[in-house]
Amino acid sequence: MKAISIIGFPKSGKTTVCEIITSGLCNRGYTVGSIKDIQSDFVFDYNPTSNKQKLEDAQQVTIRSLSETDILYQSMLPVNLILKHYDQDFVILEDIVECNAPRIITAISEQDILELTDNLVIAVSGIFANQHDGEINGLPIFNALEHSDSLVDFVIENAFEPLPNFDAECCSACGYSCREMAELIAHHKALHSDCILSNQRVELLINDKPIKMVPFVQNILRNAVMGVVSELQGYAKNSNIKVRFKL
Numbered sequence: 001m002k003a004i005s006i007i008g009f010p011k012s013g014k015t016t017v018c019e020i021i022t023s024g025l026c027n028r029g030y031t032v033g034s035i036k037d038i039q040s041d042f043v044f045d046y047n048p049t050s051n052k053q054k055l056e057d058a059q060q061v062t063i064r065s066l067s068e069t070d071i072l073y074q075s076m077l078p079v080n081l082i083l084k085h086y087d088q089d090f091v092i093l094e095d096i097v098e099c100n101a102p103r104i105i106t107a108i109s110e111q112d113i114l115e116l117t118d119n120l121v122i123a124v125s126g127i128f129a130n131q132h133d134g135e136i137n138g139l140p141i142f143n144a145l146e147h148s149d150s151l152v153d154f155v156i157e158n159a160f161e162p163l164p165n166f167d168a169e170c171c172s173a174c175g176y177s178c179r180e181m182a183e184l185i186a187h188h189k190a191l192h193s194d195c196i197l198s199n200q201r202v203e204l205l206i207n208d209k210p211i212k213m214v215p216f217v218q219n220i221l222r223n224a225v226m227g228v229v230s231e232l233q234g235y236a237k238n239s240n241i242k243v244r245f246k247l
Contacts, residue, residue, distance in 0.1 A: 008106030013126030024152030100182035119183035
């Protein structure tokens with residue numbers, strides 16, 4: 001699953017750009033998910049006519065109708081946790097900056113671009129791009145209304161699976177923090193496979209879903225298992241070992 005974030009100030013064209021990218025990807029046969037950050041205390045009034053207090057006391061609520069299913073959490077979840085619910089080819093993030101994924105700025109003015117640009121930003125679109133072309137500060141400009149195919153091509157080429165937000169003291173086995181590695185990947189100065197988590201020496205699956213572990217956690221799990229297994233009859237060096245738990 002690849003992701004890209006569209007960020008910008010209000011009325012800069014974020015939603016339009018998100019819709020154009022989503023539509024373009026779907027027209028090419030990709031599956032697409034989206035996450036929008038409202039950045040307010042918005043609360044969905046999901047059951048105004050029944051026992052609402054009982055629902056509010058629950059940590060998670062699911063509402064199912066004939067046309068849709070809504071799963072509501074009673075807290076603000078980290079984006080990396082939200083993304084675990086997605087299995088689409090692409091996820092478009094609107095106004096989300098906490099994710100280690102590439103970003104496209106939607107802007108009205110050059111000042112907007114200067115304020116929002118960081119090392120994860122890879123392009124500019126939105127209202128500003130409707131009156132400009134070429135590049136600005138080394139970033140390509142995409143008029144989403146007139147050159148939607150080029151913008152979608154760019155997203156397909158540059159979006160990547162978000163890196164986690166592990167503490168640098170916990171990992172950094174590649175020599176960089178997760179954020180720094182994501183910045184290098186965004187500007188094609190590193191490959192996603194350069195992230196040490198892309199090559200797990202110890203694999204852990206929960207309900208058939210792989211769980212990424214930093215190297216020292218892998219070593220703890222490996223050493224704990226090997227400490228037991230190596231004492232068992234039938235063990236030989238370089239054996240193929242599998243352990244399954246049924247809880």
